[in-house]
Amino acid sequence: MKATTMLALAGTAIAADMPSITMKGSKFFYPNGTQFFMKGVAYQREYTGGSHSTRATGSSKQYTDPLSDKKTCERDIPLLAELGTNTIRTYAIDPDANHDDCMKLLQQHNIYVVSDLSEPQTSINRDQPAWNLHLYERYTKVIDAMSKYPNVIGFFAGNEVSNNATNTPASAYVKAAVRDSKAYIKKNSKRWMGVGYAANDDKAIRAEMADYFNCGNSDESIDFWGYNIYSWCGTNTMKGSGYSDQVDFFKDYNVPVFFAEYGCNEPSGAEGRIFQETEALYSKEMTDVFSGGIVYMFHQEANDYGLVKIDGDKASKMKNFGALKKQVLKADPKGVSQNDYKPSGKARSCPAIGKAWKAASGLPPSPDKDLCDCMMKSLECTIDSDLDEKSYGELFGNICAHNNPACAGIAAKPELGNYGAYGMCKPDQQLAYVLDSYYKKNGKTAKACAWKGAKLQSASSVSGECQKRIDAAEKTNKDVASATSAISPSKTGSGDKDNAAIRGAPATGLAIGAAALAGAVFAL
Known part of the structure; x- marks a missing residue:
């Protein structure tokens, strides 16, 4: 930005x-x-x-x-x-x-x-x-x-x-x-x-x-x-x-x-x-x-x-x-002078995952407009421009129920520190990604993009750095389908566009559903 x-x-x-x-x-x-x-x-x-x-x-x-x-x-x-x-x-x-x-x-x-x-x-x-x-x-x-x-x-x-x-x-x-x-x-x-x-x-x-x-x-x-x-x-x-x-x-x-x-x-x-x-x-x-x-x-x-x-x-x-x-x-608090002060504190250890704590050290990816824009250019099945935001939750829920691997790119598992690559995009971009992912995983049939609020389009030509970053993100998202433990950080590109925070998410217990995604839209 x-x-x-x-x-x-x-x-x-x-x-x-x-x-x-x-x-x-x-x-x-x-x-x-x-x-x-x-x-x-x-x-x-x-x-x-x-x-x-x-x-x-x-x-x-x-x-x-x-x-x-x-x-x-x-x-x-x-x-x-x-x-x-x-x-x-x-x-x-x-x-x-x-x-x-x-x-x-x-x-x-x-x-x-x-x-x-x-x-x-x-x-x-x-x-x-x-x-x-x-x-x-x-x-x-x-x-x-x-x-x-x-x-x-x-x-x-x-x-x-x-x-x-x-x-x-x-x-x-x-x-x-x-x-x-x-x-x-x-x-x-x-x-x-x-x-x-x-x-x-x-x-x-x-x-x-x-x-x-x-x-x-x-x-x-x-x-x-x-x-x-x-x-x-x-x-x-x-x-x-x-x-x-x-x-x-x-x-x-x-x-x-x-x-x-x-x-x-x-x-x-x-x-x-x-x-x-x-x-x-x-x-x-x-x-x-x-x-x-x-x-x-x-x-x-x-x-x-x-x-x-x-x-x-x-x-x-x-x-x-x-x-x-x-x-x-x-009140007249007596402090120490900066020159005389010798810091002795140390960073704490991250808390263990347990009954009272369910956030691992791995963090959600940094918002990356360029990556989201690249992804949007590559889509063949996307959302209709007339789709009301109030309908997003229902669509997310219908597609992402039962841990559908098409939704791995926006999945989250905080207790493992694993996250899909596109969970940081805007809600309409996330939904467009899910529609396209489902379409491609189901043979690119017309029926696979027949959801109410979805439409087929000709994908724009994506190449160079943009394609390189999409490929890296997709590698992360493929790990989502099979990971059962924390995944090592990966990158979505090179140089200033690196995003080492992106991690995969396990197929079991994906944090996605109609209520969650509708809430994500309306809590922004």
């Missing part, structure tokens, strides 16, 4: 540059070598219609970009500064909007940004996970939109996608998003910006989650780990809240760890919060390991976690606003 002009201008600020944050080992640093600790607040109104990590695709935008309205930012950013905030987290920004005014105001108040890359309708769905061109285009557009601002620390590739032991396969797709987002930044940006993940605090998988996203090649692993934790409620202690256990667990982690969300509202709701945990978070007992945290959340909503009530254009500070302000302003 080509970098946009915006990303090419990364590092050119719209105002006097704030010093950009960098990372060394498990710490964040200012350019002068002083350690940076987040004193953060989550800054975004709640999504309409529910959790963004389980939303299906709809037709209307279900979020409001918090950094695209100058008037709103002029009202809210001084309040954030009053709290002692030096970092905000945004959950969904519109990459087509103009953020100059709000980002300038944030710079004027010395506030950094960490932003999620997804949005409610374009995110990795824990129930029907995918990592494909549609998602990749969204993620890279957000990177393009935000990279020119020096006060952007980095991005989250996912938020609580795998949130219990039943949906851990989805983490493979998020880690693939981490890998490809990091590669995009490395190729196109002039400065470091991190890509991390924000996890919930589920006892059954929290260790496996932290290990999985940190294990393996550094090009694939997270740059920082965000932890959404609400275990310290009211008056508590390091031991009683479990904070001491977290310090012990992460003490040898090799990338920065911080609370991506915190601020329990039990037992008395938002107004009962005293933020005793904030004092603990910036104490010596925690700052050797944790790099601060982000309080959830600025806006008072139905979930009752707010610091500020919004009534029309008016913002009113709540009681717990003062409680947080008191704790943050007195």
Whole structure:
């Protein structure tokens, strides 16, 4: 994918540059070598219609970009500064909007940004996970939109996608998003910006989650780990809240760890919060390991976690606003200088596959528009241009039932780390591939392309590099029919088009069906 002009201008600020944050080992640093600790607040109104990590695709935008309205930012950013905030987290920004005014105001108040890359309708769905061109285009557009601002620390590739032991396969797709987002930044940006993940605090998988996203090649692993934790409620202690256990667990982690969300509202709701945990978070007992945290959340909503009530254009500070302000302003964490700091942490080992964990180290392939386009040119049986997307699921289900080898190219088996070559293409391209594969495996008879919504066409001439890459992908897809264990990485071409992430998938238990593929379409 080509970098946009915006990303090419990364590092050119719209105002006097704030010093950009960098990372060394498990710490964040200012350019002068002083350690940076987040004193953060989550800054975004709640999504309409529910959790963004389980939303299906709809037709209307279900979020409001918090950094695209100058008037709103002029009202809210001084309040954030009053709290002692030096970092905000945004959950969904519109990459087509103009953020100059709000980002300038944030710079004027010395506030950094960490932003999620997804949005409610374009995110990795824990129930029907995918990592494909549609998602990749969204993620890279957000990177393009935000990279020119020096006060952007980095991005989250996912938020609580795998949130219990039943949906851990989805983490493979998020880690693939981490890998490809990091590669995009490395190729196109002039400065470091991190890509991390924000996890919930589920006892059954929290260790496996932290290990999985940190294990393996550094090009694939997270740059920082965000932890959404609400275990310290009211008056508590390091031991009683479990904070001491977290310090012990992460003490040898090799990338920065911080609370991506915190601020329990039990037992008395938002107004009962005293933020005793904030004092603990910036104490010596925690700052050797944790790099601060982000309080959830600025806006008072139905979930009752707010610091500020919004009534029309008016913002009113709540009681717990003062409680947080008191704790943050007195917090004075003592860090280490960058020159004196000698990182000692090591990457974790990948978790074993078992009852509680079903995502292997092998990842889904990187989205590759050129390969998908090459494949589409080679098809003799394809989808009719009039076919409604709502019909995709039925067609997928009819053809791919009973582990049909025609579907091997889009199959997935996360517990083995095996994936077909074309699972990263857009849904219409995947369906076209399946139709053509079925047609060719059934003798190219007219009946084999007689599905409702399918049509015969004359394949375009494909040669050279394009054919070479299709042949390599087909070799991978042939392995799908017989593999019963992890398959060694293969390549779909040469040079910059290499895709070593593509792997085969076993014929038994292909993760394809009417519900899964329909979900993949509508979760984009």
